[in-house]
Amino acid sequence: MDDPSPRETRSSASTGAGQDASGEPGVIGIALAAVLTAALAQGSWQWFATYVGATLLAVVFSFYRLPRRTPGPGPAYARNLAAYSLVVGLCAAIALAPALQRWDWLFPMPGTRDRCPALGAYASIRTEAELGNLAGRDAAALAQAQDVHRHDAVADCLSATTTLWLPVYAAGAAVLVGLGAWCIDHVWTRKATAEAGR
16 A cells, blocks of 8 residues: 555656756756857957856856766766866856956966057057048047047957967866866765775
8 A cells, every 4th residue: 555656656767867867958058058158249258248157157056966977887977077067167268258358367378469459559540540530620539439449449359369269268177177076076986985885
């Protein structure tokens, strides 16, 4: 009377299996959201990208556990670990992109920023040439237009340079996350083995 029916057993088993596998599509969805954010980013990287990246990281860390080594083929654990690490690295790179664009100490690649001020100066000269007839009417408006075009040109240049180097930062973050997750799993496995041997 108290024994569960075969139907209930199958239902609970399928529910548990679904809960265990629910993380994989979620991580894939987060990866797609991060790629979409990067693809839709136009012009200068803005701080909203940091908000999006931080939100995606919060979702990953809150709802998806680290990959665990389970009995079975080893490549499955390696695939899960690689996918988890790459998604976290991608989200971290999107979160860091505006800071990389603006802070020299965080993006110290020699020779990468040198041409951007020159492009800003060129944009200012070009604006003056195009709007030179305004100089006699409103010099302040002309100067403001030059500043705006100079700023936009420098920001676009820094954004393009940051985007070129962003995969390096994403890959570095993915490697660090992968090593950290592997070390944590190794510690958990050793602890479980020690407890099982008691």
